[in-house]
Amino acid sequence: xxxxxxxxxxxxxxxxxxxxxxxxxxxxxxxxxxxxxxxxxxxxxxxxxxxxxxxxxxxxxxxxxxxxxxxxxxxxxxxxxxxxxxxxxxxxxxxxxxxxxxxxxxxxxxxxxxxxxxxxxxxxxxxxxxxxxxxxxxxxxxxxxxxxxxxxxxxxxxxxxxxxxxxxxxxxxxxxxxxxxxxxxxxxxxxxxxxxxxxxxxxxxxxxxxxxxxxxxxxxxxxxxxxxxxxxxxxxxxxxxxxxxxxxxxxxxxxxxxxxxxxxxxxxxxxxxxxxxxxxxxxxxxxxxxxxxxxxxxxx
Ligand SMILES: [Zn+2]
Numbered sequence: 280x281x282x283x284x285x286x287x288x289x290x291x292x293x294x295x296x297x298x299x300x301x302x303x304x305x306x307x308x309x310x311x312x313x314x315x316x317x318x319x320x321x322x323x324x325x326x327x328x329x330x331x332x333x334x335x336x337x338x339x340x341x342x343x344x345x346x347x348x349x350x351x352x353x354x355x356x357x358x359x360x361x362x363x364x365x366x367x368x369x370x371x372x373x374x375x376x377x378x379x380x381x382x383x384x385x386x387x388x389x390x391x392x393x394x395x396x397x398x399x400x401x402x403x404x405x406x407x408x409x410x411x412x413x414x415x416x417x418x419x420x421x422x423x424x425x426x427x428x429x430x431x432x433x434x435x436x437x438x439x440x441x442x443x444x445x446x447x448x449x450x451x452x453x454x455x456x457x458x459x460x461x462x463x464x465x466x467x468x469x470x471x472x473x474x475x476x477x478x479x480x481x482x483x484x485x486x487x488x489x490x491x492x493x494x495x496x497x498x499x500x501x502x503x504x505x506x507x508x509x510x511x512x513x514x515x516x517x518x519x520x521x522x523x524x525x526x527x528x529x530x531x532x533x534x535x536x537x538x539x540x541x542x543x544x545x546x547x548x549x550x551x552x553x554x555x556x557x558x559x560x561x562x563x564x565x566x567x568x569x570x571x572x573x574x575x576x577x578x579x
Contacts, residue, residue, distance in 0.1 A: 363466050364407070369415055369474055370413055372509075374473075448470070477496045480492045482536070488536070
């Protein structure tokens with residue numbers, strides 16, 4: 280083949296591969312059918328979290344194992360790890376423009392807070408605002424077969440909220456496996472789900488990626504706008520929507536998405552990972568800081 284034609288074809292193939300990889304149409308990791316273990320709590324206002332310690336693998340191990348032969352050097356560059364923030368609405372409900380502005384501002388604050396606490400910044404994509412393409416709010420709040428009690432009591436959140444957030448982000452296609460929703464590797468999803476009330480949940484797989492989901496009791500305090508069709512702070516006990524707790528919730532859940540567990544009750548006053556109400560004064564334990572500094576999500 281003419282070398283020039285070959286070069287053009289090779290460049291087109293490479294560019295196409297990068298595009299598809301960025302769009303997430305294909306991911307080798309997803310094809311491997313890895314699952315996140317997830318414990319689902321029936322209570323909407325309690326945090327959902329795997330009680331098991333996340334695997335703590337060497338984040339560089341995979342990268343070092345990649346082939347580095349001629350012609351594939353560019354394709355085997357280390358994968359980029361990003362925090363990807365989303366603001367998700369049900370299919371049938373009005374959006375609050377104030378939420379987008381407040382989340383955007385809060386995310387900058389959060390990134391700065393992590394930088395100050397860890398000495399390194401995580402890489403973050405732009406906020407994406409979207410609706411679930413098919414599920415309405417009643418279905419998301421109460422599940423596919425809503426109980427009469429849930430229909431009547433708008434403070435109840437009985438649907439599989441994390442799964443619906445996962446679906447919304449993936450174009451409405453159910454992407455979950457037996458262990459729970461499946462989320463792409465190399466990504467820490469930080470999802471603000473309007474209508475999610477006091478929901479707070481997270482999980483991770485070592486340093487490889489994870490997800491964090493919060494709801495109305497974060498959105499209302501950071502924006503000053505109550506979700507009239509959702510589960511506003513008037514349904515909380517009050518303390519959940521106080522500044523330190525509401526702003527500390529995504530900080531804490533994102534820590535889980537990065538792979539940090541709860542260290543134990545004795546560290547309640549020492550780390551955001553045990554009690555999120557101490558935000559922004561409280562930070563991380565030394566070992567947590569070190570965990571984050573070697574995480575591929577962070578750039579020193
Ligand atoms: Zn937690």
